Amino acid sequence: MTLTNTNFKTVLITGGAGFIGNNFIRLFLERHKGVEVVNLDKLTYAGNLESLRDIESNPSYHFYKGDIADDAFVRRLFNEWHFDAVVNFAAESHVDRSILGPSAFIDTNVRGTMTLLEVAREFGVGRFLQVSTDEVYGSLGATGKFTELTHIAPNSPYSASKASSDFLVRAWWKTFDLPTLTTRCSNNYGPYQFPEKFIPLMIANAMQDKNLPIYGDGMNVRDWIYVDDHCDAIDAVLYNGKIGEIYNIGGGNEIPNIEMAKLILSKLGKPETLLEYVKDRPGHDRRYAMDSSKIEKELGWKPAKAFSEGIELTVKWYLDNEKWWKRIISGEYQDYYKLQYGGR
């Protein structure tokens, strides 16, 4: 049974200690007062409870350390909370890591998603939203945009694992009537992004006067969206999206990597001699661009943040939060969970 948009009482958010997840939890708690939010996160290298410090004393927020692929654990959690809705952010998310070691991507993105779907079905969840990516569509040439009808053609182990989870989500809707929704978003940027991804890596390296590694000719294009706009779109789809549907979400900001790196250098007052062209990523997708007209027409969503403002805020955030990313790089946060939660 599909719930109406007013009666979510408990929502499971997986991967909430990651970049987009922590931004989403912040937005969600602010917007939906009184809804209990359970954050289930394995705390992999990318999960960081420090990013949620301002939230952890909120009485509607509850954290559990666990693996979405751990059937018994997930079942116990559903049994305790009887979630009305699930938003699945949990994933291995970095293309370069998927090239070096794809197994974890299959374990979490494929088996983990299947485990969540199965338990959600068993417990009769009202809405299951899968957070997916434009990368499932593969690569574009110089023109055109991905629509929801573009055929799926993933090129990296990461995008192949995400495409697999999208297909599982579809199958659980078609076969088992699980009320699912899928969002596919373009590249996010903003506060709390792990400094292995392009924008925070460029900022952190520039701040340390280290070289900025540019893959290939630097002319690969990404469609950048400010993380709050992505979170706002997910919230719109969660509450008002049509069951079984897929929604593309894009920023409408196509920028070649080299231009982005130069912009960051100029904002930080650093010289372009820091740019270093390095060996290209294998299977490197050339261009992504999203057609977001479906979500704009059907749900009235539009990105609100102008790129000029978003990038300014982002660079400033990394400047103001040097301790956050420096401690991540040094691995110093590893003990934070143990200190804070006693290993629960």
Ligand code: NAD
């Ligand atoms: P992230 O790597 O910053 O965070 C992922 C989080 O998931 C981490 O907190 C990690 O600890 C957790 N996690 C990993 N494996 C887990 C498991 N087995 N069980 C429980 N938790 C686990 O990723 P992100 O950039 O915040 O991306 C979140 C989601 O959005 C992913 O599904 C990603 O595919 C999707 N997405 C990301 C972007 C982007 O630009 N970053 C764009 C479109 C879609």
Ligand code: TYD
């Ligand atoms: P990334 O942040 O890894 O996102 P994705 O590959 O999922 O789009 O990379 C964004 C773009 O930046 C992509 O074209 C690869 C490129 N890139 C570099 O040129 N140098 C780097 O060090 C990284 C991490 C990425």
